[in-house]
Structure formats: structure tokens, C-alpha cells
Amino acid sequence: xxxxxxxxxxxxxxxxxxxxxxxxxxxxxxxxxxxxxxxxxxxxxxxxxxxxxxxxxxxxxxxxxxxxxxxxxxxxxxxxxxxxxxxxxxxxxxxxxxxxxxxxxxxxxxxxxxxxxxxxxxxxxxxxxxxxxxxxxxxxxxxxxxxxxxxxxxxxxxxxxxxxxxxxxxxxxxxxxxxxxxxxxxxxxxxxxxxxxxxxxxxxxxxxxxxxxxxxxxxxxxxxxxxxxxxxxxxxxxxx
Amino acid sequence: xxxxxxxxxxxxxxxxxxxxxxxxxxxxxxxxxxxxxxxxxxxxxxxxxxxxxxxxxxxxxxxxxxxxxxxxxxxxxxxxxxxxxxxxxxxxxxxxxxxxxxxxxxxxxxxxxxxxxxxxxxxxxxxxxxxxxxxxxxxxxxxxxxxxxxxxxxxxxxxxxxxxxxxxxxxxxxxxxxxxxxxxxxxxxxxxxxxxxxxxxxxxxxxxxxxxxxxxxxxxxxxxxxxxxxxxxxxxxxxxxxxxxxxxxxxxxxxxxxxxxxxxxxxxxxxxxxxxxxxxxxxxxxxxxxxxxxxxxxxxxxxxxxxxxxxxxxxxxxxxxxxxxxxxxxxxxxxxxxxxxxxxxxxxxxxxxxxxxxxxxxxxxxxxxxxxxxxxxxxxxxxxxxxxxxxxxxxxxxxxxxxxxxxxxxxxxxxxxxxxxxxxxxxxxxxxxxxxxxxxxxxxxxxxxxxxxxxxxxxxxxxxxxxxxxxxxxxxxxxxxxxxxxxxxxxxxxxxxxxxxxxxxxxxxxxxxxxxxxxxxxxxxxxxxxxxxxxxxxxxxxxxxxxxxxxxxxxxxxxxxxxxxxxxxxxxxxxxxxxxxxxxxxxxxxxxxxxxxxxxxxxxxxxxxxxxxxxxxxxxxxxxxxxxxxxxxxxxx
Numbered sequence: 001x002x003x004x005x006x007x008x009x010x011x012x013x014x015x016x017x018x019x020x021x022x023x024x025x026x027x028x029x030x031x032x033x034x035x036x037x038x039x040x041x042x043x044x045x046x047x048x049x050x051x052x053x054x055x056x057x058x059x060x061x062x063x064x065x066x067x068x069x070x071x072x073x074x075x076x077x078x079x080x081x082x083x084x085x086x087x088x089x090x091x092x093x094x095x096x097x098x099x100x101x102x103x104x105x106x107x108x109x110x111x112x113x114x115x116x117x118x119x120x121x122x123x124x125x126x127x128x129x130x131x132x133x134x135x136x137x138x139x140x141x142x143x144x145x146x147x148x149x150x151x152x153x154x155x156x157x158x159x160x161x162x163x164x165x166x167x168x169x170x171x172x173x174x175x176x177x178x179x180x181x182x183x184x185x186x187x188x189x190x191x192x193x194x195x196x197x198x199x200x201x202x203x204x205x206x207x208x209x210x211x212x213x214x215x216x217x218x219x220x221x222x223x224x225x226x227x228x229x230x231x232x233x234x235x236x237x238x239x240x
Numbered sequence: 241x242x243x244x245x246x247x248x249x250x251x252x253x254x255x256x257x258x259x260x261x262x263x264x265x266x267x268x269x270x271x272x273x274x275x276x277x278x279x280x281x282x283x284x285x286x287x288x289x290x291x292x293x294x295x296x297x298x299x300x301x302x303x304x305x306x307x308x309x310x311x312x313x314x315x316x317x318x319x320x321x322x323x324x325x326x327x328x329x330x331x332x333x334x335x336x337x338x339x340x341x342x343x344x345x346x347x348x349x350x351x352x353x354x355x356x357x358x359x360x361x362x363x364x365x366x367x368x369x370x371x372x373x374x375x376x377x378x379x380x381x382x383x384x385x386x387x388x389x390x391x392x393x394x395x396x397x398x399x400x401x402x403x404x405x406x407x408x409x410x411x412x413x414x415x416x417x418x419x420x421x422x423x424x425x426x427x428x429x430x431x432x433x434x435x436x437x438x439x440x441x442x443x444x445x446x447x448x449x450x451x452x453x454x455x456x457x458x459x460x461x462x463x464x465x466x467x468x469x470x471x472x473x474x475x476x477x478x479x480x481x482x483x484x485x486x487x488x489x490x491x492x493x494x495x496x497x498x499x500x501x502x503x504x505x506x507x508x509x510x511x512x513x514x515x516x517x518x519x520x521x522x523x524x525x526x527x528x529x530x531x532x533x534x535x536x537x538x539x540x541x542x543x544x545x546x547x548x549x550x551x552x553x554x555x556x557x558x559x560x561x562x563x564x565x566x567x568x569x570x571x572x573x574x575x576x577x578x579x580x581x582x583x584x585x586x587x588x589x590x591x592x593x594x595x596x597x598x599x600x601x602x603x604x605x606x607x608x609x610x611x612x613x614x615x616x617x618x619x620x621x622x623x624x625x626x627x628x629x630x631x632x633x634x635x636x637x638x639x640x641x642x643x644x645x646x647x648x649x650x651x652x653x654x655x656x657x658x659x660x661x662x663x664x665x666x667x668x669x670x671x672x673x674x675x676x677x678x679x680x681x682x683x684x685x686x687x688x689x690x691x692x693x694x695x696x697x698x699x700x701x702x703x704x705x706x707x708x709x710x711x712x713x714x715x716x717x718x719x720x721x722x723x724x725x726x727x728x729x730x731x732x733x734x735x736x737x738x739x740x741x742x743x744x745x746x747x748x749x750x751x752x753x754x755x756x757x758x759x760x761x762x763x764x765x766x767x768x769x770x771x772x773x774x775x776x777x778x779x780x781x782x783x784x785x786x787x788x789x790x791x792x793x794x795x796x797x798x799x800x801x802x803x804x805x806x807x808x809x810x811x812x813x814x815x816x817x818x819x820x821x822x823x824x825x826x827x828x829x830x831x832x833x834x835x836x837x838x839x840x841x842x843x844x845x846x847x848x849x850x851x852x853x854x855x856x857x858x859x860x861x862x863x864x865x866x867x868x869x870x871x872x873x874x875x876x877x
Contacts, residue, residue: 151539209462
């Protein structure tokens with residue numbers, strides 16, 4: 001940006017102490033004036049809004065990507081040598097092999113195979129899916145179609161503990177939305193999300209078939225009937 | 241286990257099993273369906289095992305974990321044979337007393353018995369009003385058998401229908417019997433099973449398939465689960481008989497993966513029938529070959545639709561296809577496939593054993609036999625009930641269900657799941673019958689029956705169902721995908737106070753379009769919840785739209801919580817429990833809710849002591865101005 005001496009328009013902004021300091025820091029590394037930096041900031045902000053990055057669906061996607069990236073970074077950090085990384089991947093693929101062999105490599109058993117992989121890993125890791133595509137001779141898009149169509153599958157790593165709140169009609173009529181409010185308050189995540197530390201994944205389900213207990217929340221396969229917020233907190237605390 | 245190669249082998253085995261069992265030997269049966277399991281039935285069973293061992297009774301008393309008994313409100317159910325003493329709400333702590341008093345001293349533990357409306361205690365399971373008014377021809381055996389034991393099933397006469405069909409009847413005769421019985425599909429469609437079987441049998445092609453639809457997706461309905469968990473053999477027997485009648489040699493059972501216990505018990509049952517030669521090649525020496533594969537669903541409501549399910553069996557995403565090519569002619573891998581619901585299959589052995597004439601003696605003119613309903617929601621006796629077709633809704637809700645808890649007023653009963661509608665009080669004397677329910681804008685559906693009371697908002701119910709369907713729609717056809725989205729938008733607006741004139745007419749217009757043009761039944765029946773609530777509860781819609789008022793006090797944006805100054809006693813309980821700290825006021829001073837901070841969670845109403853009753857929900861009226869802070873309460877006696 002060319003600096004026009006004396007011609008730049010003064011817009012007049014009052015900055016707090018902290019903001020002034022930040023602006024000075026930014027100016028230190030660059031050849032721009034303070035007002036140029038602010039103008040550039042506004043440009044970037046308008047680009048941000050025009051790309052729709054402020055809209056919830058996109059930001060959820062970004063958050064999911066971030067979680068996945070963190071998971072991989074964590075996993076990578078724990079692997080010391082290349083050989084170990086390869087060995088671990090081979091082990092993962094071998095477990096996929098065992099599952100595929102159980103169904104005799106039958107293409108029509110694709111959903112069953114994915115269910116088993118999901119149960120084993122708590123999600124569908126991409127390498128496993130690509131290996132299934134290889135073994136069964138199905139395309140990557142077919143697998144992705146199924147993985148995104150059915151609710152049982154998760155394409156991002158899930159928490160160590162699964163919390164399910166039933167929103168079936170009977171539970172609904174007995175006050176399930178209020179139970180869901182309590183649960184989201186305690187866990188600080190919304191349905192479909194996993195918390196940052198991957199401790200919990202919260203999902204809603206449409207009927208567990210124990211309507212006499214309604215409203216119901218299930219934590220790791222254990223059913224709790226009509227818990228108060230306090231009772232739920234205690235249950236959660238016991239989960240690592 | 242010896243392979244059975246004839247009807248006489250089966251009968252001999254049955255006699256052997258019966259000979260080993262003493263009908264007078266005490267037996268403790270513990271209901272172990274998923275419902276009671278959630279109540280802790282496994283701990284109760286373990287407690288019994290320990291206590292019986294401790295008292296040295298292991299050789300003298302049997303323990304049996306059975307399938308669901310149906311009286312889910314009072315789980316865990318324990319029935320002691322041979323007296324058939326029925327104990328309700330049993331917890332592990334109650335077990336030592338039951339063992340010492342009932343098993344050893346032959347006395348009843350009165351506090352665990354059922355108490356009827358007049359305070360009288362009922363000892364025997366069959367006399368409890370909940371059961372007395374039912375006719376449990378399909379479901380009744382759950383209480384007598386351990387689902388993991390084929391011997392229990394055989395002891396009761398299991399697989400004799402199969403032997404009769406395979407060895408004494410031709411496939412055409414079996415088909416005829418089912419047609420004469422007028423068995424209509426129990427999964428929702430109500431289509432005559434016999435005709436579907438015939439179409440499949442006559443369709444061109446050697447390879448044919450029979451399928452059990454156990455993808456029970458309707459929220460609030462769990463009959464199929466309890467049948468599959470508690471008596472899987474009844475379903476398998478029906479399937480094999482059907483396969484014989486149709487000429488199929490390969491069967492599938494499609495179970496939703498949300499039913500792990502059903503999948504487990506089904507797999508155990510399949511192992512057992514294969515061992516005994518009741519499945520596989522040359523079944524019972526008849527020369528008929530048949531085998532069954534289990535497929536798990538993966539969590540999609542629409543995959544329970546007949547054509548979608550078949551697509552899922554092929555390993556593709558379970559989306560429905562157009563119906564002008566009937567699946568009975570071109571189904572799985574384009575071969576003739578006959579799909580029926582779990583309950584439909586379970587009725588088949590009964591029809592074969594006792595005859596179509598007996599079956600048609602139960603029910604109404606066009607709906608024969610019984611139907612299992614899951615009676616849930618705002619009702620005292622939540623559970624699974626089996627009644628003959630023609631029983632009135634009033635009998636089910638009041639005589640069997642025991643009416644509405646808390647003395648609240650009945651408002652509606654919703655049948656048929658998301659494809660059905662709400663039936664108001666004025667129509668409670670309607671008999672349950674496929675056609676009668678459809679005439680009033682609802683449908684039988686798979687059997688879910690949800691009772692609603694005065695605290696249920698009918699607009700919210702419509703919104704709930706449309707929201708559910710919008711999430712489950714596969715998205716293939718525009719009428720369903722876009723229609724549901726727009727209806728949800730309108731209903732959300734109505735529930736949040738943004739409804740406008742013309743909204744109801746618009747909903748009706750969209751409904752008409754969806755009913756005419758959707759690809760599958762999810763779309764064509766999606767209009768039912770909306771249209772039936774508009775028809776019978778128009779006043780609620782008008783209150784929401786014109787007065788911005790929710791008569792039932794449910795829709796959060798239309799209600800405010802208010803503490804009545806002349807009833808508040810200043811006890812601080814609500815203030816302490818309010819999660820956002822919205823209540824001000826000290827001890828002995830009138831409490832006031834700050835409406836800006838209030839999140840309408842309802843905790844204050846919940847915790848205010850019943851004798852004060854100071855918190856009310858206002859709707860459609862402005863909040864009265866708050867009293868000055870520091871106002872003292874008016875002490876009440």
C-alpha cells in the first residue's frame with residue numbers, strides 16, 4: 001500500500017490500552033502505518049464474512065477439522081520412529097482385514113463391516129476406509145455415501161464415553177427437552193459434538209425402547225431414568 | 241444335540257424335555273428385557289442366585305431369566321412358580337426376603353404385590369387388571385421362556401407348527417390358510433400378508449427371498465424388540481413356514497443395531513435351530529432347504545421402509561425406490577422378495593397350529609387377530625399390551641393403562657408413530673382397527689400409542705414429528721425434502737411467537753402436495769401429525785398464532801414464569817436452585833424473577849414446595865409489574 005502523505009483520511013478510533021499495545025506490536029514488524037494496518041484488518045474481516053466463515057455450519061466444520069488435526073497431531077507426537085508408525089498402521093489394517101474376512105469379502109456386507117470397524121475404533125478412520133475400498137472393490141464415494149447416510153457412523157474421533165439422550169415421542173412428552181438442556185449444561189457441548197479433550201460425545205437418539213423410564217439418558221450403555229442435574233454431574237465425574 | 245429328522249423326533253424330544261421338568265418345582269422367573277435390565281434386573285437375578293445358594297436351595301429352586309413381560313412401568317418383575325405369585329418393582333435388597341418368606345415359608349411379601357384401585361392386593365399375574373383385559377396370544381409366552389433356551393420353546397409346543405406345515409401340508413395349503421386367516425401386516429401398512437406371499441410365490445424366478453423387518457424405527461414403539469429379545473424362536477418358526485409357502489430358500493432378518501440384546505438372542509437362537517436341524521438342509525427330513533442371514537441396521541429411520549431395507553441388504557445406502565415395481569416381484573438383487581414385520585411372522589405358527597377359523601374368530605370384520613401396542617407417555621401403566629382388534633381406545637388407556645397420572649386431564653392419544661395422527665377425547669370409543677383409525681386421520685402403524693395430557697402442547701407435538709421426519713428424510717425427492725423443511729420452518733415460527741395469518745392454510749397446502757407427490761410412505765404420511773392436530777386442536781394453533789399464547793404452557797418463547805406475591809413465603813428454595821441466579825429476594829421477602837435472566841428452565845416451578853404453590857406459568861398475557869424489593873411476604877396458615 002502506498003503511503004500518501006497528508007492525504008490519508010483520519011477516521012478517528014478510540015483504542016483501549018491493550019488494543020494500542022497490540023497495534024504497536026503489529027506495526028513493529030511491518031512497514032505499514034497504524035491506519036493502514038487497521039484498514040487491512042477490516043479488509044480481512046470483510047473477506048471472512050463474505051466467505052461465510054462466521055456462519056455456524058462452516059465453523060462447525062472447521063472445528064471438526066481442528067479436532068481431527070489435533071487427534072492426528074497427538075497420535076503423531078506419541079510415535080517416536082517411522083518404523084513404529086508403519087507397524088501401528090499395519091496393525092490397524094490387519095484388524096480391518098479380519099473384519100472383512102469374517103464376512104468373506106462380500107460387497108453386500110459393507111454396512112456390517114463398517115459397523116464392526118466403528119464398534120472397534122469408536123470412529124471410522126480414513127486409512128481403514130480406504131483399505132475396505134481396496135479389499136471389497138467398492139469406490140471411495142460409495143463408502144462415503146454410506147458413512148454419511150447412517151447415524152451409527154462417525155467420521156471424526158469420538159469421546160471415550162458416549163452419552164445418549166432419548167428424544168423419542170414418549171420421552172419427549174415426559175420432558176426430554178429439559179433433560180437435554182441439563183445435560184448440555186453439564187457437559188458444555190451440544191448434541192453431535194465431542195469435547196476438546198475427547199472425553200465425551202453427546203448424541204440424541206430417537207427411541208431406546210424403555211419408555212417407562214422416560215426421560216432417559218444413557219452413559220456408556222448404562223441407563224439412567226429421570227436424573228436431576230446434580231445426579232448427572234456425579235455420573236459424569238465418575239467417567240475419566 | 242441330535243439332529244431332528246422327522247416330526248416324531250421333535251415330539252420325542254419334547255417329551256424328553258417335559259419329563260425332565262417337574263411342573264411343581266419352584267422356579268423364580270425374572271423379567272430380563274431391556275426395560276427391566278435398565279431397572280437392574282441382572283443385579284436382581286444375581287442376588288437370587290447368591291441367596292438361593294446361601295440357603296442351600298440350589299437343587300430345589302430354578303432361576304429363569306425371561307423375556308419382557310410387558311408391564312414395564314413396574315419393573316423389575318419377578319414371578320414365582322408354580323403359585324404364579326407376581327412381585328413388582330423388585331430391587332436386589334428385596335431378594336433375601338422373597339427367598340426366605342416366599343420360597344421357604346410359602347408366604348407372600350405383601351408390599352411387593354400389585355394393589356388395585358380399591359386397595360386390594362393381587363397375587364397372581366393373570367389377575368392384575370393390566371393383564372386381565374389383554375389377550376396375549378403372541379406375547380404371552382415371553383414370561384415362560386428363557387430366550388436363550390430353545391428347549392423352553394420346544395417344551396411349550398414350539399416348532400410343531402413347522403413340522404405340521406412341512407410334513408403334513410403342501411406349500412399351497414399353507415398359503416391358503418394364511419390367506420383365509422386374513423393376517424394383515426403388523427408393521428404399519430396393514431396389507432394382507434397372504435396376498436403378498438402369493439404374489440412373491442407366483443413371481444417369475446427361481447431364487448426368492450423372505451425378510452423379517454425388525455428395524456422398528458417409530459419412536460415410542462418397542463414391541464418388536466421385546467418379541468425378538470424374548471421369544472426369537474416364534475419369529476424364526478413363522479419365517480421358515482413362510483419360506484416354505486413361498487418357495488424361498490434364503491431369508492434375512494434386518495435388525496436395527498440399537499437393539500444389541502435382540503441381535504444377541506437372535507444369533508443364539510439361530511445357532512440352536514441349525515444344530516437341531518430345524519434350519520439348513522433337509523429341515524426335519526422334509527427335503528426343504530432354507531437358511532437365514534442377520535443384517536444390522538446402522539441408524540436410519542427411512543431404511544425401515546420396505547424397498548429401502550432391501551437396498552440396505554444389498555450393501556447400499558438404504559434409500560427407498562419407486563413403488564410401481566413391486567418388491568414382491570423385484571426386490572433384493574431384483575429377485576422376488578417378501579418382507580413382513582416381526583409381529584406378522586410371529587402370528588404365523590399360531591395360524592398353522594390352531595387354524596385360520598380360530599384366528600378369524602378374534603377381532604373385527606376386516607382386522608383379524610390381536611395387536612401388540614406400546615402404551616407409553618402420560619399414562620399410569622406404561623408397557624406393552626396385546627389386545628384383540630376391536631378393543632376401544634378408552635379400554636386400552638383407562639382399563640389397561642390405568643388412566644392419566646397426577647389426576648391430569650386426558651388430551652389425545654397418538655398412534656402410528658410419525659406417520660400417524662392424534663386422536664382426541666371425543667373419539668376415544670373408536671375400536672382399534674386398521675380402517676377405523678385411518679378414517680379419522682391417523683393409522684394403526686407399528687403399534688406405538690402415546691398418551692398425552694393437558695400439559696402437552698399439540699403444536700409442539702406436530703413440530704416434534706416434522707423435525708424428526710425432516711432429519712430422517714433421505715432427501716431423494718423434492719416434495720418430502722423441501723416440504724418438510726418448509727413445514728418445520730413454519731411450525732418453528734408458530735412455536736416461537738412468529739406465526740402469522742395464513743400459516744395453517746399454508747401447512748395444509750404443503751401437506752396436500754406431499755401426500756400426492758412423495759416417493760415413499762415417509763413423505764406421503766408425514767402430513768398426518770400436522771393435519772390431525774390442525775383438525776382436532778385448531779384452537780391451540782389459533783392461540784399460538786393470534787394471541788401468541790401456548791395454552792399448555794410448553795413453548796418456551798411464549799411462556800413466562802412468575803412468582804405470585806401473595807403466595808410466596810420467602811423460603812429461598814427457588815432462588816438457591818435457579819441456575820442463572822435470576823431470582824432476587826431474601827428470607828421472608830417476596831421473591832421476584834428477573835425475566836431478562838430467566839431461561840425458562842422450569843426449576844423454580846419444580847422446587848417450590850407444594851403447600852405454597854407460588855410459581856405459575858403465564859402465557860399470552862403481560863407479566864404483572866414486580867412488587868417493590870423488600871416487600872414482606874404474607875404469612876399463610
